[in-house]
Each structure stands twice: as structure tokens, then as C-alpha cells.
Amino acid sequence: MARFIYDRPNWPAFRWDSERLSPLLGAIRHRQGRLIGQMESLGFPLQTEAVMQTLTEDIIKSSEIEGEILDRQQVRSSVARRLGIEIAGLVPSDRDVDGIVELMLDATKNFRKPLDAERLFGWHVSLFPAGRSGMARIAAGAWRDDRAGPMQVISGAIGRERVHFQAPEAVRVRPEMQMFLDWFNAEGQVDAVLKAALAHLWFVTIHPFDDGNGRIARAIADMALARSEATSQRFYSMSAQIRIERKVYYDILERSQKGDLDVTEWLEWFLACLGRAFEGAETTLASIMVKARFWEKHEVTDFNARQRSMLNRLLDGFEGKLTTTKWATLQECSGDTALRDIDGLVAAGVLHREASGGRSTSYALRLAQTG
Numbered sequence: 001m002a003r004f005i006y007d008r009p010n011w012p013a014f015r016w017d018s019e020r021l022s023p024l025l026g027a028i029r030h031r032q033g034r035l036i037g038q039m040e041s042l043g044f045p046l047q048t049e050a051v052m053q054t055l056t057e058d059i060i061k062s063s064e065i066e067g068e069i070l071d072r073q074q075v076r077s078s079v080a081r082r083l084g085i086e087i088a089g090l091v092p093s094d095r096d097v098d099g100i101v102e103l104m105l106d107a108t109k110n111f112r113k114p115l116d117a118e119r120l121f122g123w124h125v126s127l128f129p130a131g132r133s134g135m136a137r138i139a140a141g142a143w144r145d146d147r148a149g150p151m152q153v154i155s156g157a158i159g160r161e162r163v164h165f166q167a168p169e170a171v172r173v174r175p176e177m178q179m180f181l182d183w184f185n186a187e188g189q190v191d192a193v194l195k196a197a198l199a200h201l202w203f204v205t206i207h208p209f210d211d212g213n214g215r216i217a218r219a220i221a222d223m224a225l226a227r228s229e230a231t232s233q234r235f236y237s238m239s240a241q242i243r244i245e246r247k248v249y250y251d252i253l254e255r256s257q258k259g260d261l262d263v264t265e266w267l268e269w270f271l272a273c274l275g276r277a278f279e280g281a282e283t284t285l286a287s288i289m290v291k292a293r294f295w296e297k298h299e300v301t302d303f304n305a306r307q308r309s310m311l312n313r314l315l316d317g318f319e320g321k322l323t324t325t326k327w328a329t330l331q332e333c334s335g336d337t338a339l340r341d342i343d344g345l346v347a348a349g350v351l352h353r354e355a356s357g358g359r360s361t362s363y364a365l366r367l368a369q370t371g
Contacts (some may be wrong), residue, residue: 070211089309099126111226167207197270236281321362
């Protein structure tokens with residue numbers, strides 16, 4: 001009896017119920033076109049800001065799904081440098097941050113280029129430039145060989161482990177990947193949005209690498225979605241939405257990998273998740289418009305470089321409370337300088353003191369000033 005989907009006699013001949021999917025796919029295609037139209041009407045500066053925010057969020061959340069936390073400012077700075085965007089407050093970025101940024105930009109900006117083994121190996125090396133995943137040495141830029149045992153997705157304490165999935169034997173990886181790549185690069189076989197969903201499931205089921213398979217699967221899906229829209233401009237983050245729905249994501253993935261070749265349920269979930277990602281893009285658009293109106297209003301206000309940098313951080317969604325101590329740390333200045341900077345913004349009506357006082361005094365933007 002077949003334990004996993006790849007053991008089915010007709011693997012990988014996926015099938016699905018077109019009647020069930022047709023209304024949902026039609027609605028997604030309509031919303032997809034409308035969102036692209038809205039974003040393209042913004043003008044180049046705001047488009048660029050939207051793309052930078054989306055890519056930053058996509059990279060951070062795709063890593064979070066795998067339990068890896070990246071520094072937001074490093075990711076944003078790395079994205080900006082690689083897109084040639086001049087922004088205030090750029091910070092140095094670590095090698096591993098630059099690697100995943102390069103991977104995502106190659107997948108989305110070069111979406112028309114064929115996907116082949118060498119390109120995937122390059123992506124994998126970008127994820128693991130030191131050839132290590134945590135403390136473990138892995139084969140970076142090569143298919144897995146299973147020397148340490150079968151590739152399994154496991155949870156639970158030692159002695160009570162639960163195997164959620166076991167990938168095909170390593171000897172199958174090369175021919176399986178060649179079949180996948182031939183299908184992915186072929187045109188006109190299936191709607192491009194459905195192809196993104198199928199590619200995600202197919203790749204992560206083969207699990208061709210020692211680590212990083214989930215992030216690369218999501219990059220491949222983003223590449224297919226870029227092909228479906230015929231644009232490299234990313235205005236929504238599928239990974240950010242998957243991060244929100246992580247438990248459901250893993251549950252539906254496990255059911256699909258243990259089911260038969262009817263993947264209707266997976267495709268339904270993927271399309272619905274994509275629709276919710278579009279809603280997230282609308283939130284991003286709203287925040288970009290707030291930021292644009294703020295800087296229009298204060299076009300001639302005499303902010304110093306530190307103030308501009310911190311205002312941009314606040315407008316981009318500063319995490320936690322802003323205090324003089326945080327200001328001084330982030331801007332690498334003294335506490336007295338930080339307090340003068342803040343007092344100047346309070347006097348200008350840009351910041352206001354929040355309710356708590358004393359040593360815990362914190363500050364927030366007067367958002368009404370942006371309208």
C-alpha cells in the first residue's frame with residue numbers, strides 16, 4: 001500500500017476537480033488583475049516602496065515559517081541595495097540575509113528564465129553560504145544523498161517522534177527533479193496560478209535538498225505567480241499569509257502528501273490563501289499612502305538625518321515602544337542627543353508622548369498629521 005503520494009502508480013499525474021476550482025480561480029484572477037492595476041497606477045516612487053515592503057515581508061516571513069528569525073532592518077537594507085533604491089538608515093547585512101534576498105530577487109525579477117538544476121543549486125548555496133544549517137554540515141548546492149538516513153519531517157520528543165512525511169529515497173531525486181523541471185518550464189499545460197500551487201506541492205514533496213526545501217518551494221511558487229502576471233513587481237506576499245496560517249499549511253500539506261493524486265483540497269487552500277494575501281497587499285498599500293502623505297505634508301520641514309531615519313522606521317511599522325534609549329541605540333548617539341531629537345519632533349507636532357511617564361516615557365507618531 002502506498003504510504004505517500006509519490007508511491008502512487010501514476011505519480012506525478014496530479015488531478016483535480018475543475019468545477020470546484022473554476023469559480024475560485026476566476027475570482028482570484030480578477031482580484032489579481034485589479035491589484036496589479038491599482039499598484040501600477042501609483043507612480044514609480046510609490047510602486048518602488050510597495051515592492052520593497054513586499055519583498056522584505058516575503059523574505060522575513062518565509063524564513064519565520066522554518067523557525068529562522070531575520071533582522072528586519074538588515075533585510076530591508078539588503079533589498080534596497082540590490083534594487084538600487086536610496087533610502088535613509090541603511091544598515092550592514094549579514095551574509096545569510098544577503099543570500100536569501102538574492103534568491104528571492106532572482107526568482108521574481110528573472111521569472112522568465114528557465115529553472116534548472118544549476119540555478120537551484122545557486123539558490124541553495126545562497127541560503128547556506130557556509131555549508132551549514134545551524135551546527136550541522138550540509139551538502140550546499142547539491143542534491144541530498146541521505147547518508148545520515150532517510151529525509152523525514154518529524155515532531156515530538158525523542159522516543160515519541162511522529163513522522164509527518166518521509167521524502168523519496170535519494171536515488172530518486174535526480175530523475176524526479178528532471179521531470180519536475182521539464183514540467184515547470186513547459187508552457188500552456190495548466191493555468192499559471194494553479195501551476196504555482198502544484199509546483200509548491202511537487203517540489204516540497206521531492207524534498208531534494210538537505211535543508212531549505214520549504215523556502216525554495218515558496219520561491220518557486222512566487223516565480224510561477226510572477227509568470228502568471230507577466231511582471232517582476234511583487235505587491236503581495238504569499239509567504240506572509242502562509243506564516244499566519246502556518247498550522248493549517250502544514251496540516252493540508254501533510255494530508256496531501258499522504259493522500260492520492262487528487263489535489264483539489266490543496267489547490268482550494270492555496271487559492272484561498274492567495275486571496276487573503278491580496279487583502280494583506282491592500283493593507284500595505286494603505287500604509288504606503290500614509291507614508292507618502294506624511295512626507296508630502298512635511299516636505300519643507302527641517303528634519304535632521306537621525307529624525308528622518310527614525311520617522312521612516314515608525315512609518316514602516318516600528319516594533320515595540322519608542323523611547324529615548326531605543327532612539328540613542330538605533331541612531332548611535334547619546335541619550336541627550338536622542339532626547340533633543342525627540343523633543344524637536346514633539347514641538348513640531350509630529351510625535352506625542354504616550355500616557356506612561358517617568359523613565360518609561362514612550363513616543364508615537366501623530367497619525368492624524370498624515371491625513
